[in-house]
Amino acid sequence: MSHLSAEQRAIYDEQGYLVVRGFFEAHELEVWKRRLLDVLEERVPSPPSMLVMRDVMVAKGIVEAPSRVAATAKLQDFQEDPVLFEGYCKHPKLLDWVEGFVGPDVKSIHSMLINKPPGVDGRHPLHQDLLYFPFRPADDIVATWTALDACRRENGCLAVVPGSHRGGLRKHENPGWEHVNFLYVGAEGAGPETDRLHLEMQAGDVVFFHPLLLHGSGRNRSAGFRRAISCHYASSRCRYLEGGEPLPGGGRPYVLVRGREHEGCI
Numbered sequence: 001m002s003h004l005s006a007e008q009r010a011i012y013d014e015q016g017y018l019v020v021r022g023f024f025e026a027h028e029l030e031v032w033k034r035r036l037l038d039v040l041e042e043r044v045p046s047p048p049s050m051l052v053m054r055d056v057m058v059a060k061g062i063v064e065a066p067s068r069v070a071a072t073a074k075l076q077d078f079q080e081d082p083v084l085f086e087g088y089c090k091h092p093k094l095l096d097w098v099e100g101f102v103g104p105d106v107k108s109i110h111s112m113l114i115n116k117p118p119g120v121d122g123r124h125p126l127h128q129d130l131l132y133f134p135f136r137p138a139d140d141i142v143a144t145w146t147a148l149d150a151c152r153r154e155n156g157c158l159a160v161v162p163g164s165h166r167g168g169l170r171k172h173e174n175p176g177w178e179h180v181n182f183l184y185v186g187a188e189g190a191g192p193e194t195d196r197l198h199l200e201m202q203a204g205d206v207v208f209f210h211p212l213l214l215h216g217s218g219r220n221r222s223a224g225f226r227r228a229i230s231c232h233y234a235s236s237r238c239r240y241l242e243g244g245e246p247l248p249g250g251g252r253p254y255v256l257v258r259g260r261e262h263e264g265c266i
């Protein structure tokens, strides 16, 4: 049963994103924030399939981080972490909403806890996530991005270009900045001159967005962390592009989280 109203769906179709305020409660966010610390401070084992990505300025020795958490840009692909995956990606209320975008058969296709520590550049250029997904249709893919802290311009909130999902997939390239995190590429023609909307969000707010929406985030100029947890979902009816199948043994694990599998699909 989807919770998405026809009016909300129309906003999403027009703008490429939909913000839902007060979606999660503070105690739910606490569990995910504590898990980040437990993983980074090695109180719990870190699944081998999960990438713990250091910020590039720390990795190159340009900035000395006071702790491992201050050195970490994100955790990625946490499908084997029971707390983050079961708790967030399989959250029943979140999946009820996701169904409203991709239908009843849902796969989780990518998960991240983005940390954005203070003291580093950490910007993410405007880009389109469809770049990372070798299957279609794009309209059957949706991202959820949940603020774990209050996200403001000062600490590098998400920025979006409303309506940009109605163009196609652009070429992407290194933005040419001095310090750019691993695989943070920007869409061609979407440089600093591009008008964007800064999505200021309270902790617990969620934004659902289309995989062609141009989005990115600024530098964290505050003294605290700007954390967010995010999962991408696709209909399990999506089909690989020709030549787009993951390499044997490689590629991302796509995990059925609701409904059923479909023959010949992702």
Ligand SMILES: O=C(O)CCC(=O)C(=O)O
Binding pocket: 112, 114, 116, 124, 129, 158, 215, 216, 217, 228
């Ligand atoms: O949370 C952010 O700063 C942006 C994350 C993002 O757009 C991404 O990792 O694709």
